[in-house]
Amino acid sequence: MAEVSQASVHLRHRIPPDFYSLNSQKPFDSPHVSSFLGSEDVQNSLPVIDLNSPTVEDSLVRACELSGMFVVTNHGIPLGVLVGAEVEALRFFSLPREEKMKALRTPGETAGYGMAPLAAILDETMWHEGLTITGSPIEHAKQVWPHEYMRFCEMMEDYQKRMKSLSEKILGLVLKNYGGLPPFHESGPSTALQLNSYPACQCLNEMIGLAPHTDTSYITIVHQNDVTGLQLFHEQHGWISVAPKTGSLVVNVGDMLHIVSNARFPSALHRAAVSRVQHRLSFAYFYGPPADFEVSPIINACSSGPHQEARFRPVTKREFVRMKAKNVHALSLIRKGK
Numbered sequence: 535m536a537e538v539s540q541a542s543v544h545l546r547h548r549i550p551p552d553f554y555s556l557n558s559q560k561p562f563d564s565p566h567v568s569s570f571l572g573s574e575d576v577q578n579s580l581p582v583i584d585l586n587s588p589t590v591e592d593s594l595v596r597a598c599e600l601s602g603m604f605v606v607t608n609h610g611i612p613l614g615v616l617v618g619a620e621v622e623a624l625r626f627f628s629l630p631r632e633e634k635m636k637a638l639r640t641p642g643e644t645a646g647y648g649m650a651p652l653a654a655i656l657d658e659t660m661w662h663e664g665l666t667i668t669g670s671p672i673e674h675a676k677q678v679w680p681h682e683y684m685r686f687c688e689m690m691e692d693y694q695k696r697m698k699s700l701s702e703k704i705l706g707l708v709l710k711n712y713g714g715l716p717p718f719h720e721s722g723p724s725t726a727l728q729l730n731s732y733p734a735c736q737c738l739n740e741m742i743g744l745a746p747h748t749d750t751s752y753i754t755i756v757h758q759n760d761v762t763g764l765q766l767f768h769e770q771h772g773w774i775s776v777a778p779k780t781g782s783l784v785v786n787v788g789d790m791l792h793i794v795s796n797a798r799f800p801s802a803l804h805r806a807a808v809s810r811v812q813h814r815l816s817f818a819y820f821y822g823p824p825a826d827f828e829v830s831p832i833i834n835a836c837s838s839g840p841h842q843e844a845r846f847r848p849v850t851k852r853e854f855v856r857m858k859a860k861n862v863h864a865l866s867l868i869r870k871g872k
């Protein structure tokens with residue numbers, strides 16, 4: 535996921551590329567020469583889980599173990615909510631650049647418009663712009679639409695409320711054999727909604743939308759518009775495309791759940807490709823523990839063999855995020871017996 539420490543916040547408000555002017559000088563020669571096209575043949579190999587199925591717990595645990603990424607159906611979020619949020623996001627990203635800049639993330643803030651927060655830790659040019667929302671987006675929405683901000687705010691708040699419940703449902707099922715989702719006594723979970731926009735790119739060579747990364751969350755729930763772009767790294771097949779399927783959602787395991795599961799569930803390595811002709815949108819909802827909650831591996835009867843011993847030392851999300859801001863491979867820093 536896309537979080538960095540206070541130490542590097544100044545990098546977080548770097549501005550996205552000027553897509554319009556770069557595209558108008560086409561063909562634009564990007565420094566990337568490799569292909570970002572995922573393998574289409576194996577795109578359907580991700581597990582698809584019906585959340586109403588009587589065997590849902592087992593299926594979820596197996597999917598977490600297998601690839602750390604899966605598709606859910608019958609998740610209870612009406613298609614109208616997903617499409618409505620898409621329409622509002624497009625209304626924002628279609629604004630002229632100088633209008634969007636009014637919502638630019640200020641140094642020290644998480645929420646706001648700008649490059650993927652990931653850009654602060656990866657030295658890579660990404661064909662991407664994003665709007666990060668934590669709770670109410672009203673301050674930023676008012677800056678760009680002095681009179682027409684309410685609909686955007688209502689849609690995004692409703693979307694987050696529903697995603698929070700869905701995250702808790704999925705995590706509760708996944709962790710049932712681990713004693714369930716831990717109660718967060720004082721503060722609630724840390725959550726964020728990241729609206730991602732990848733304008734069509736008529737570059738000579740392909741540009742990456744989002745560079746390969748793992749999310750810092752327990753889990754992330756992704757909704758994509760109908761343009762393919764999300765890719766998962768698979769040990770055997772390399773990069774595989776996770777094609778959008780109307781109404782279904784993609785869920786992936788993040789670093790925090792990887793730790794809790796004692797490495798039984800891989801933290802999904804994923805990235806986003808860009809289309810030459812279509813504007814791609816995605817919504818990533820990150821659900822994680824409160825910043826000061828200490829996360830540690832849960833060892834229980836389900837664990838066997840090498841999983842019997844804790845593979846990671848306990849870490850708070852705050853500390854982990856700080857470490858990851860300096861080193862994307864932060865998991866290796868808290869691994870025991872390195």
Ligand SMILES: O=C(O)CCC(=O)C(=O)O
Binds near residue numbers: 749
């Ligand atoms: O655009 C996508 O499908 C992925 C987005 C993502 O990985 C992120 O925002 O962390």
Ligand SMILES: [Fe+2]
Binds near residue numbers: 535749804818
């Ligand atoms: Fe991600």
